[in-house]
Amino acid sequence: MPASVGRTASISDPVHVVVVKAPQGIEERLREAMEPLRKVHGFVSAAVTRRDGLVIHHTFPTARAAAGLSAMAAAMVGASRATGAELGIGLPEYGFFYFQDGILVIKDAGPQAILACLLELGSNIGYVITRISRISEQVRETLEDL
């Protein structure tokens, strides 16, 4: 058998393997739910991803760009949950990563999904977290209707 090299959201993976098209009604509701995020000062992009990293909805210029973040966000949430269990401190409420050139906020959006939001430095994190908490709840409700 040919050996294969696995990569996270590799450029050579077919798009349908890393991004799924939600049914039209669901897609519209996700777009509406995400709309307030676009108005947040410093907003760059966001993605709703299945818990395993498959992209469900995104605001990135390309699906492949969203796929990379989604795979990483899923791994970060998974590692955080494992850390919480290991330390006996429960489940993570949200993830907040302050990078040299940007900020990443991640939050569970129900049992099936994760919401990841990329922001510019200097964004009002307190405000963003409030927004994301509300939007993640809307995403959860939307995906429950699948």
Added chain:
Amino acid sequence: MKHRFAMSDEESQAQFQLVSKDLLEHNVKQGVNYWAGSPYPTMLLWAGRVYDFLRVMEEIVGFYPAHRQSYLVGYRSGTDGAAVSESIETKGSKKAARTRLLASGTSITAGAGWGRCIIEYDEDSGKAVWEFPEGTAIGLAARLEGARTKPACPFIAGFVAGWTNRSLGVELEFEETKCVGRGDDRCFFESVAFLHAKKEYVE
């Protein structure tokens, strides 16, 4: 129209001879094997070590991301394997060739020692299932490590998805709904909607 592909004991033995022996070439200088003219080095590896990739990764990032990455590796193996098999045999109409290529998945998995399977495909519903009545090699290896609560063969799930999609020109996702690694009597992979409520997700 419904298709069902299965193998007899004799066919399984013959495929082992073909896939794991006749099509395997040994480069004595490198000490490396190559399969069916493919440029990718091919090696014998214990199934338990493939399971370990999942087990170790899921301890760090949790089951779902680990499952997905393992699935993607399997997917590439399935699409690549089907592509190589497609290049070996191209007789008949396009539709017949696609169906035959899907059917050859039974030969490959048995011949390579991954497990003997039955493939069913319903053209009308577009639904496909791959059943390993005795379990996959990875599932059997996982069972030896102790009972799990989640399926152990996302690599195979990805493989059957890649093989099926490449063969039929479709975009199906597969889920392992039964796994000998978690105490089921067989390993069962079925095509599912990409977005649907999954029992395992409820925590």
